Amino acid sequence: MTAIKIGTRASALALAQTGMIADRVRALTGREVELVEISTPGDRSSAPVRELGVGVFTSALRDALAAKEIDVAVHSYKDLPTTPYAPLGRPESDSSVRQLAGRTALPSPADHHPVLTIAAVPLREDPRDALVARDGMTLLDLPEGARIGTGALRRVSQINALGRGFECVPIRGNVDTRINRVLGESADLDAVVLARAGISRLGRLAVVTETLDPMFVLPAPAQGALAVECRTADTTLTAELAELDDRETRAAVSAERAMLATLEAGCSAPVAALCDIADAGDGEYELYLRGAVIQLDGRHAVRLSDTGTLTASDDADEVGAAVGRRLAATLLAEGAESLLESVR
Numbered sequence: 489m490t491a492i493k494i495g496t497r498a499s500a501l502a503l504a505q506t507g508m509i510a511d512r513v514r515a516l517t518g519r520e521v522e523l524v525e526i527s528t529p530g531d532r533s534s535a536p537v538r539e540l541g542v543g544v545f546t547s548a549l550r551d552a553l554a555a556k557e558i559d560v561a562v563h564s565y566k567d568l569p570t571t572p573y574a575p576l577g578r579p580e581s582d583s584s585v586r587q588l589a590g591r592t593a594l595p596s597p598a599d600h601h602p603v604l605t606i607a608a609v610p611l612r613e614d615p616r617d618a619l620v621a622r623d624g625m626t627l628l629d630l631p632e633g634a635r636i637g638t639g640a641l642r643r644v645s646q647i648n649a650l651g652r653g654f655e656c657v658p659i660r661g662n663v664d665t666r667i668n669r670v671l672g673e674s675a676d677l678d679a680v681v682l683a684r685a686g687i688s689r690l691g692r693l694a695v696v697t698e699t700l701d702p703m704f705v706l707p708a709p710a711q712g713a714l715a716v717e718c719r720t721a722d723t724t725l726t727a728e729l730a731e732l733d734d735r736e737t738r739a740a741v742s743a744e745r746a747m748l749a750t751l752e753a754g755c756s757a758p759v760a761a762l763c764d765i766a767d768a769g770d771g772e773y774e775l776y777l778r779g780a781v782i783q784l785d786g787r788h789a790v791r792l793s794d795t796g797t798l799t800a801s802d803d804a805d806e807v808g809a810a811v812g813r814r815l816a817a818t819l820l821a822e823g824a825e826s827l828l829e830s831v832r
């Protein structure tokens with residue numbers, strides 16, 4: 489039996505999270521597993537993510553998966569576009585090449601039959617954002633004019649909405665690089681905001697000085713979750729990997745992403761969402777979805793919530809998505825459109 493090839497980005501975070509999945513795939517299938525590092529445009533450029541276009545961290549992996557250069561792709565779910573995958577028109581590549589180049593060709597129209605499928609959404613890590621500040625400070629401790637590193641519009645807008653006179657400084661790069669801007673030799677920022685899940689997977693939670701309350705800083709849709717993707721035609725592997733799926737996580741992430749998709753906002757818009765799931769007993773779960781669309785200067789925002797019930801016989805994706813679409817419709821009815829228009 490040949491080894492299962494699992495594609496991953498080469499960043500420390502991507503290698504850590506793919507490594508965790510690889511261990512489980514090895515145990516589950518009894519097969520050899522090989523990691524294949526794939527470089528993406530998001531890794532090679534230091535431009536703001538929203539300027540690089542859709543799928544900057546995920547399209548190269550999906551292309552390699554569709555081209556059978558790998559058998560499984562592990563993504564940070566929040567980096568996956570909400571639009572369906574369409575194979576890129578790219579030249580045949582040498583499958584012996586391990587360090588694959590990124591492609592910039594335009595997507596062809598989406599296929600009716602999906603080439604790729606998300607075989608598993610494993611149990612989610614803590615989805616909240618985290619503050620890493622100098623001198624052990626929390627948001628409350630930071631002085632007016634403090635320089636906080638983040639380029640994500642959803643974080644910038646919500647930090648501005650605190651009304652504390654903080655200055656957001658755009659930064660890019662991997663988790664360690666960002667932490668070093670606060671704690672490193674030549675630190676030049678008072679704090680950075682990062683996904684807690686990424687810091688956790690790198691074993692660096694000790695640097696977190698505050699986990700941000702979603703009441704004030706609601707995270708990105710699907711933050712802290714992973715997507716384990718396969719070729720739809722690879723039915724045996726897809727069925728095996730389904731063992732890694734966590735039904736409640738899938739429902740929550742579907743709700744958040746359906747909200748984002750219905751707003752047609754894309755992953756770098758000032759749109760935030762978090763779906764909490766509570767066990768209601770008798771195999772039922774209660775979904776509590778919060779959503780926010782925030783104007784960049786933080787002066788206006790629409791923040792709303794909606795709920796739903798997931799029963800034992802329900803399709804988790806469908807139940808989640810229904811709540812997400814409904815909340816998006818309410819957000820739009822309450823003026824989200826004009827807030828989104830101001831950043832388009």
Ligand SMILES: NCc1[nH]cc(CCC(=O)O)c1CC(=O)O
Pocket residue numbers: 564565566567681682683685686710711712713714
């Ligand atoms: N956009 C980059 C990215 N994609 C996923 C994570 C964190 C891990 C996760 O959310 O699963 C990060 C870094 C960050 O936002 O701090």
